[in-house]
Amino acid sequence: xxxxxxxxxxxxxxxxxxxxxxxxxxxxxxxxxxxxxxxxxxxxxxxxxxxxxxxxxxxxxxxxxxxxxxxxxxxxxxxxxxxxxxxxxxxxxxxxxxxxxxxxxxxxxxxxxxxxxxxxxxxxxxxxxxxxxxxxxxxxxxxxxxxxxxxxxxxxxxxxxxxxxxxxxxxxxxxxxxxxxxxxxxxxxxxxxxxxxxxxxxxxxxxxxxxxxxxxxxxxxxxxxxxxxxxxxxxxxxxxxxxxxxxxxxxxxxxxxxxxxxxxxxxxxxxxxxxxxxxxxxxxxxxxxxxxxxxxxxxxxxxxxxxxxxxxxxxxxxxxxxxxxxxxxxxxxxxxxxxxxxxxxxxxxxxxxxxxxxxxxxxxxxxxxxxxxxxxxxxxxxxxxxxxxxxxxxxxxxxxxxxxx
Numbered sequence: 001x002x003x004x005x006x007x008x009x010x011x012x013x014x015x016x017x018x019x020x021x022x023x024x025x026x027x028x029x030x031x032x033x034x035x036x037x038x039x040x041x042x043x044x045x046x047x048x049x050x051x052x053x054x055x056x057x058x059x060x061x062x063x064x065x066x067x068x069x070x071x072x073x074x075x076x077x078x079x080x081x082x083x084x085x086x087x088x089x090x091x092x093x094x095x096x097x098x099x100x101x102x103x104x105x106x107x108x109x110x111x112x113x114x115x116x117x118x119x120x121x122x123x124x125x126x127x128x129x130x131x132x133x134x135x136x137x138x139x140x141x142x143x144x145x146x147x148x149x150x151x152x153x154x155x156x157x158x159x160x161x162x163x164x165x166x167x168x169x170x171x172x173x174x175x176x177x178x179x180x181x182x183x184x185x186x187x188x189x190x191x192x193x194x195x196x197x198x199x200x201x202x203x204x205x206x207x208x209x210x211x212x213x214x215x216x217x218x219x220x221x222x223x224x225x226x227x228x229x230x231x232x233x234x235x236x237x238x239x240x241x242x243x244x245x246x247x248x249x250x251x252x253x254x255x256x257x258x259x260x261x262x263x264x265x266x267x268x269x270x271x272x273x274x275x276x277x278x279x280x281x282x283x284x285x286x287x288x289x290x291x292x293x294x295x296x297x298x299x300x301x302x303x304x305x306x307x308x309x310x311x312x313x314x315x316x317x318x319x320x321x322x323x324x325x326x327x328x329x330x331x332x333x334x335x336x337x338x339x340x341x342x343x344x345x346x347x348x349x350x351x352x353x354x355x356x357x358x359x360x361x362x363x364x365x366x367x368x369x370x371x372x373x374x375x376x377x378x379x380x381x382x383x384x385x386x387x388x389x390x391x392x393x394x395x396x397x398x399x400x401x402x403x404x405x
Contacts, residue, residue, distance in 0.1 A: 046147050046187050046188065046189055046190075047147065047188050047189075047190050048143070048146065048147040050094060050102070050141040050149065050188055051094075052094060052095055052096055052102075053093075053094060053190050054091055054092065054093050054094070054107065054190070054191055054225075054229070055091070055092055055094055055188045055189060055190055055191065056084065056090055056091060056092075056188075056189040056191055057090075057092060057104075057151075057186050057187075057188055057189075058084065058186060058187045058188075058189065059081055059162055059182075059183065059185075059186060060148050060182045060183075060185040060186060060187060061162060061165060061167070061181075061182035061183040061185075062081060062162065062167050062183075063084070064081040064082055064083055064084065064167075064169065065081065065082060065083070065084040065085075065090040066079065066080075066081065066090065066092070066113075066173065066186075067079070067080050067081065067082035067089050067090045068080075068089045068090075068106050068108065068109060068111075068128055069082075069089075069170070070089075071087060071088070071089040071108055071109075071323070071326050071327045072089075072109065072128075073108065073109040073110075073111070074109075075111065075128070075129050075130055076116075076127050076128070076129065077109070077111075077127060077128050078127060078172060079113060079125075079126045079127055079128055079172070079173050080169075080170050080171060080172050080173065081162055081169070081170075081171050081173065082169050082170065083169060083314065084314070085313070085314045085315050085330075086230075086233055086313065086314065086315075086329060086330070086333060087108070087315070087323075087327045087329050087330045088106070088107040088108035088226060088229075088327055088328060088329040088330075089106070089108050089327060091106070091107040091108070091191065091229065091329065092104050092105060092106055092107065092113070093105045093107060094188075097133070097138050100140050101138040101139060101140050101154050102138065102139055102140070102141070103131055103137060103138060103139075104139060104151075105131060106128055107225065107226075107229075107329075108327060108328075108329075109128060111128040111129055111130050111131065112128065112129060112130070112131035112137045113126055113128060113137065113139070113160075114126070114127055114128060114129035114134070114136055114137045115136040115137075115153050115155070115156070115175050118134060118135070118136040118155060119136075119175075120155065120156050122158065122174075122175070122176050122177060123163070123174045123175070123176060124174060124175050125172060125173070125174055126160060126172070126173040126174060126175065134155075135153075135154040135155035136153060136154070136155045138153075138154040139151050139152060139153055139154065139160070140152050140154065141188075142178075144180070144185050145185070147187055147188075148185040148186065148187055149185065149186055149187070149188065150178050150184055150185055150186070151186060152178070153175050156175060157178075158175035158176055158177055158178070159175065159176060159177070159178040159184040160173055160174075160175060160184070160186070161173065161174050161175065161176040161181075161183055161184045162183040162184075165181065165182075165183040191229055191232060201228075201231065201232060201235070201238060201239050202227070202228055202231040202232075202237065202238040202239075202250065203228050203231075204238075205238050205246055205247055205250045205395065206238075206250055206395070208224045210394060210395070211224050211227070212224070213394065214254060214258075214391065214394060215258070215263055215264045217263065217265060218263065218264035218265060219264060219265055219266065219267055221267050221325075221328055221331070222264045222267075222297070222328065222331075222332075223328055226328035226329045226331075226332055227332050229329055229332075230329050230332030230333045230336060231332070231336060233333060233336070234333075234336040234337075234340050236340060236351065236355075237249070237253075237336055237339065237340055237351060238250050240351075240355045241355045244397050244398075245354065245355055245357075247392070247395045247396070247397040248354055248360075248392060248397055248399070248400055249351065249354040249355060250391075250395060251388055251391035251392040251394075251395055251397070251399075252350065252353075252354050252360050252363050252388055253335075253339055253350070254387070254391050255360070255384055255385075255387035255388035255390075255391055256298075256350070256363055256364070256367050256384055256387075257297040257298055257335060258387050258391075259380075259383055259384045259387055260294070260297065260298060260299040260367075261297060261299065264297070267295065267296065267325045267331070268293070268294070268295050268325050269293045269294035269295070269299055269301070272291060272293040272294075273291075273293055273301075274286070274291055274292065274293070275291075275292040275293055275301045275302045275303065276292060276302075276303050277302055277303060277304055281304070281307050281308060281311065284303055284304055284307035284308075284318060285303070286303045287318065287319055290319070290320075290321055291321065292305075292306050292321055295321065295322075295324035295325045295331065295334075296324045296325070296331035296332070296334050296335055297331065297332060297334075297335035298334065298335035298338045298339065298367070300324060300334045300335070300338065303318070305338070306318055306321050309334050309337050309338070312337055312341070313330070313333055313334070313337060315330055315333075317334070338350075338367075339351055342366070343366060344365075344366040344367055344368075344369070345365060345366060345367070345368065345369035345370040345371075345373075346362060346365040346366035346369050347365075348362065348366065349366060350362075350363040350366045350367060353365075353366060357400075358402060359400060359401055359402025359403060360384075360385065360388050360399065360400070360402065360403050361373075361381075361402045361403050361404045361405040362402070362405065364381055364384050364404075364405045365405045368380070369405060372405070373405035374405070381404055381405060382404075385403050385404060388403065389403075
């Protein structure tokens, strides 16, 4: 990387079948993997005015997202472009500072986009660093064409630029004098509900205070903000049927996932097996050195489920299953994927069981029925039912019928 100023205009023209955390299993049964991809930021709105909020920021040239490499939380971590995948490594809080400038803070690391070493040179790298209010950590958004913006550093007024207009994943971002090129322009997808209908979706059913009251001792990994952001990519969840039905679905989801994670204390399974099976999509072999034990709210396990979920969510879960213990948004999304699309050990998804009126017991059958239902482990079934009755009470709705399996 050179700091030398050279024009690039001409060059650019050419270019859970095992144990969950507490001994259950969120996805015990091997399942077929013929899936429809899930929208990465479904329901988000591309904005033409930037105000305080949380955004996914996309390159106009490549449609790839600004991304903190490997979901790193370290100072100096690389900031790059990458295929948009819905993880918190690609979500940024934009907050006004002064004089029309803003900080851009990564949701996952809580660190700011920063021009390295406050350099004033063209091609100086963008990385992340703890926010200290420096001019090299503040930016203004200049409207260019329609909903496209350039992002200008306060200390140089240079634009954030995809280096040399490269289209590859992993291309670093730099500052460079603005030349009206598409690799210097960005669109902003607002994902925190700004301008949306506050009466729909999970946030309308479950407030942060209620979530905190449900799980007062939960692992800090399981944040409310990540939960709501992840749920927004599955718009049918908590948003189908009557208000009573929607509340019951939320209670059912948390009843089962609380059982799997010890009330959200555990991110990873305690008794970790390999869970390497021959079922799953073509090519879904077990990668050497990788373990497909339970992770996240649903304790996703088995290589087949990691492959299928990764394909649906646009995440590299087959080769990097640990992502579900590193990125809270990805972890929540894996749970919503299983809940809304997979029949597991049952005959329908847990989502369909609740919205079609089959009752809470059918969600148990879907998630772990082969090990718990039909008298196999009544104690585990009752634990889930107790959770469900507790959470329906907190949400102010009756539990309905068909509680057991």
